Amino acid sequence: MSTEAILLIAATLNLVLIIGLSLSTALLKARRERRAKRHEEELALLRPVMMRYLATWEDGDAHDLADMLIGYRGVTTSFEELVAGLLPKLRGADRSVLVDILRRRGTIDEARLNTSSRVAVRRYRAVELLGAAGVSEGIPEAAKLLADHSTDVRLAAVRALGRIGTGEAGAALLEHLDSEEGQKYPLPPHPVTMALLRIGADATQALTRALDAEQVEVRTIAAEVLGVLGVYPAVSELQIRMRVDPSVSVRLGATHALGRLSMPSSVDDLTAMLRTEEDVEVLAAACNALGRIIDPASMPELEQAVAHPHPTVRVAAAMALVPFGETGLDRLREIAQRDAAGGDAAREVLARNSIATNTTPLISL
Amino acid sequence: MRDFLESVVIGFNSFVIIYFLALNSLYLVIVLIASRAQRRAQRMSSETALEDLFANPLTPGVSVLVPAYNEEPSIVSSVHSILDLRYPQLEVVIIDDGSTDGTFDVLQQEFELQPSTRVAAGVVETVGTVNSVHISRDGQIVVIRKENARRRGDALNVALEYSRYPLVCMIDADSVLEKDALMHVVRPFVDDPERVAATGGAIRPINGCPTERGMILEKRLPKAWAPRIQVVEYLRSFLLGRVGWSAFNGLMIISGAFGLFRRDLVQQIGGLTADSLAEDADLVNSLHHRLRHEKQDYRIVFVPHPVCWTEVPENLKILARQRRRWSHGLLEVLWRFRGMIANPRYGRMGLLVLPYYVVFELLTPVVEILGLICLPLGMAFGILNWQAAVLYALVAIGYGILLSVVAIVVDDLSYQTYRRWKDLGILLVAAFLENFGFRQLHAFWRLRGLWSGIRGSNAAWGEMPRVGFKETSGASAS
Numbered sequence: 001m002s003t004e005a006i007l008l009i010a011a012t013l014n015l016v017l018i019i020g021l022s023l024s025t026a027l028l029k030a031r032r033e034r035r036a037k038r039h040e041e042e043l044a045l046l047r048p049v050m051m052r053y054l055a056t057w058e059d060g061d062a063h064d065l066a067d068m069l070i071g072y073r074g075v076t077t078s079f080e081e082l083v084a085g086l087l088p089k090l091r092g093a094d095r096s097v098l099v100d101i102l103r104r105r106g107t108i109d110e111a112r113l114n115t116s117s118r119v120a121v122r123r124y125r126a127v128e129l130l131g132a133a134g135v136s137e138g139i140p141e142a143a144k145l146l147a148d149h150s151t152d153v154r155l156a157a158v159r160a161l162g163r164i165g166t167g168e169a170g171a172a173l174l175e176h177l178d179s180e181e182g183q184k185y186p187l188p189p190h191p192v193t194m195a196l197l198r199i200g201a202d203a204t205q206a207l208t209r210a211l212d213a214e215q216v217e218v219r220t221i222a223a224e225v226l227g228v229l230g231v232y233p234a235v236s237e238l239q240i241r242m243r244v245d246p247s248v249s250v251r252l253g254a255t256h257a258l259g260r261l262s263m264p265s266s267v268d269d270l271t272a273m274l275r276t277e278e279d280v281e282v283l284a285a286a287c288n289a290l291g292r293i294i295d296p297a298s299m300p301e302l303e304q305a306v307a308h309p310h311p312t313v314r315v316a317a318a319m320a321l322v323p324f325g326e327t328g329l330d331r332l333r334e335i336a337q338r339d340a341a342g343g344d345a346a347r348e349v350l351a352r353n354s355i356a357t358n359t360t361p362l363i364s365l
Numbered sequence: 366m367r368d369f370l371e372s373v374v375i376g377f378n379s380f381v382i383i384y385f386l387a388l389n390s391l392y393l394v395i396v397l398i399a400s401r402a403q404r405r406a407q408r409m410s411s412e413t414a415l416e417d418l419f420a421n422p423l424t425p426g427v428s429v430l431v432p433a434y435n436e437e438p439s440i441v442s443s444v445h446s447i448l449d450l451r452y453p454q455l456e457v458v459i460i461d462d463g464s465t466d467g468t469f470d471v472l473q474q475e476f477e478l479q480p481s482t483r484v485a486a487g488v489v490e491t492v493g494t495v496n497s498v499h500i501s502r503d504g505q506i507v508v509i510r511k512e513n514a515r516r517r518g519d520a521l522n523v524a525l526e527y528s529r530y531p532l533v534c535m536i537d538a539d540s541v542l543e544k545d546a547l548m549h550v551v552r553p554f555v556d557d558p559e560r561v562a563a564t565g566g567a568i569r570p571i572n573g574c575p576t577e578r579g580m581i582l583e584k585r586l587p588k589a590w591a592p593r594i595q596v597v598e599y600l601r602s603f604l605l606g607r608v609g610w611s612a613f614n615g616l617m618i619i620s621g622a623f624g625l626f627r628r629d630l631v632q633q634i635g636g637l638t639a640d641s642l643a644e645d646a647d648l649v650n651s652l653h654h655r656l657r658h659e660k661q662d663y664r665i666v667f668v669p670h671p672v673c674w675t676e677v678p679e680n681l682k683i684l685a686r687q688r689r690r691w692s693h694g695l696l697e698v699l700w701r702f703r704g705m706i707a708n709p710r711y712g713r714m715g716l717l718v719l720p721y722y723v724v725f726e727l728l729t730p731v732v733e734i735l736g737l738i739c740l741p742l743g744m745a746f747g748i749l750n751w752q753a754a755v756l757y758a759l760v761a762i763g764y765g766i767l768l769s770v771v772a773i774v775v776d777d778l779s780y781q782t783y784r785r786w787k788d789l790g791i792l793l794v795a796a797f798l799e800n801f802g803f804r805q806l807h808a809f810w811r812l813r814g815l816w817s818g819i820r821g822s823n824a825a826w827g828e829m830p831r832v833g834f835k836e837t838s839g840a841s842a843s
Binding site for chain 2: 008010015018022024026028032121124131151152189224345356
């Protein structure tokens with residue numbers, strides 16, 4: 001075949017592809033617009049029925065509306081979208097009623113079945129729906145998907161368990177993390193903490209147990225979440241973790257938690273940390289914690305920390321002195337006069353405080 | 366003599382055809398990888414994940430670093446757009462890099478800045494002296510005034526020194542971000558905290574979009590053809606190129622207009638190279654270099670969702686300067702990391718990505734310009750017949766148009782950024798027009814940039830005259 005012939009074929013192919021792609025984009029755009037219009041029409045029909053049902057179901061005479069919603073088969077996914085949009089806004093009985101409609105439509109059973117689908121996107125959507133509906137019968141399926149080979153599906157399962165929101169869901173999550181499967185299919189801490197925070201008080205027992213878990217990640221997550229949830233009975237366990245845990249991340253998590261819980265009984269351990277700890281982040285967290293507890297006994301240690309070689313610790317210690325009021329500010333003013341380590345942090349914190357409170361810093365900047 | 370000339374022209378044309386085939390095949394592979402990744406990202410996008418990210422008190426804070434040099438028309442809108450972002454914990458660190466206009470004055474007036482002091486981390490070396498630090502009453506905005514060191518990298522290093530949060534987002538002062546922009550680019554960090562070192566967001570030209578207080582009211586195409594063609598270029602580059610390379614963990618560039626990095630890693634590599642013209646690409650390659658050298662398992666991720674809007678040059682003179690700088694910068698980066706090229710120690714970065722950039726990005730303008738010279742010469746001397754020359758030009762142009770059309774199709778199927786029928790038409794026309802004049806000019810500008818890089822001439826980070834955003838209300842319209 002001659003070069004010209006090859007070029008001619010290539011040029012023709014290009015032209016066909018360009019025209020074909022442009023036309024199919026236009027066709028798809030037109031179809032999308034038609035579907036969007038149909039979708040809006042269906043929503044306009046469904047929304048008032050749904051609202052009327054939610055407003056009247058308690059009276060017991062809304063069976064017709066319920067039957068209509070259960071039997072509704074639209075062309076687009078408007079029903080599911082409407083429900084997905086409403087579920088997060090509803091609480092209590094209204095929410096249960098809506099979930100019941102989904103159950104009677106077979107949507108929940110279908111989603112549970114789809115969690116075993118071979119297609120990752122189907123498993124993903126199914127577990128998202130179970131989470132949005134918050135149905136506890138979905139816990140085994142969601143827990144199973146924590147070991148899915150697709151990371152996206154695993155993360156969706158974590159979010160679903162958080163939204164289902166029972167102690168059982170929290171325990172399933174923590175058990176998975178501490179298991180062999182959990183090591184094979186790891187879960188990032190951030191979505192796990194959020195799921196546990198959503199579960200809230202129901203997860204505290206499992207979280208307190210998890211402070212003794214084998215895996216560092218599990219102990220860290222448990223410590224952080226206990227602090228955010230404000231679980232005061234866990235203070236002594238957290239103090240132990242902060243003192244003796246060999247992992248920096250666990251000590252950091254426990255220090256954050258003790259700061260959030262702000263119990264005076266933690267002051268001795270926290271000041272001891274300032275003397276012995278080497279990690280900069282943990283030291284800064286200990287300073288923050290002492291700044292929240294505001295026990296005068298911790299001031300000398302904080303003043304020493306203002307002269308720490310690392311700027312993160314210096315600034316954290318200086319900031320921790322501000323909540324002590326005039327006494328703390330006086331100490332900072334003294335330190336600010338120094339040129340040596342600590343003076344810079346004290347000056348920064350004083351300046352920031354004066355701007356925030358609209359006062360003069362009483363030192364030259 | 367004629368025989369010699371004939372063999373040169375025919376030999377060169379054969380080389381161009383082979384070069385062209387190899388380039389097209391690689392593009393095709395990248396497009397296939399990109400469309401698969403794009404489809405997956407689209408089908409598994411989750412609003413609940415973003416909700417959780419926002420609601421979680423343990424979401425990492427972000428310091429947004431904004432280097433500004435003579436940005437008076439747009440800086441206030443940009444800062445508002447950052448402050449209005451949906452993100453639980455952020456601070457804005459603006460570096461007024463020796464501006465000679467009213468950049469600092471408009472900031473001070475708008476945000477009631479007060480002179481302050483701040484402890485620098487003391488980890489990264491900086492060049493320009495810091496003159497003063499100013500903060501807003503709530504402490505969320507920090508403005509650092511420094512001497513201009515004629516390098517954006519130095520401004521960012523100073524900002525890095527004064528930032529406090531574990532993630533640093535580097536943006537251009539003229540960037541306008543989507544409401545959920547930070548959430549989209551932070552998500553890979555929280556979903557894979559051990560491995561993700563940096564993320565980059567998709568950038569789109571803002572010219573023509575009406576804005577209010579740094580928020581885009583409607584996504585529209587620019588009025589002029591030069592920025593319209595740049596819209597097509599951006600679609601092609603971000604939706605095909607970067608998505609493809611990212612899926613392959615071979616992302617070499619995260620645009621300076623919007624990128625997010627782990628602060629500790631940037632500090633470990635000593636910050637940005639202050640004297641680099643392409644400090645964004647330089648930073649990403651420094652990370653690759655360090656992490657691959659240490660045999661770490663890491664990812665540099667591109668987020669295809671359109672998150673950042675930036676002003677592109679409307680005027681050809683400024684556009685030429687920008688493209689010369691990019692080409693010069695690319696040469697600089699590739700030269701600096703030449704030890705990685707074809708070095709198996711650096712895995713796919715060394716064996717595939719960097720060689721690709723040398724052969725198919727850096728040298729493309731040379732081949733293209735020589736091709737443009739050889740084609741008419743060959744015809745004039747009767748070495749090439751005109752049918753073959755025309756067919757060759759048609760294939761080259763057709764392939765360029767095809768790639769642009771694919772990018773437009775991907776955007777329309779995935780994001781529907783431009784919703785009007787008229788916009789779809791304009792984009793298709795721009796994809797066509799780009800190949801008649803603009804592409805050739807672009808090759809010429811890149812060639813000049815390459816030449817200035819080879820000569821080692823000094824090009825500095827300078828002013829790009831801003832038109833300012835098209836504010837529907839307020840005072841910041843230019």
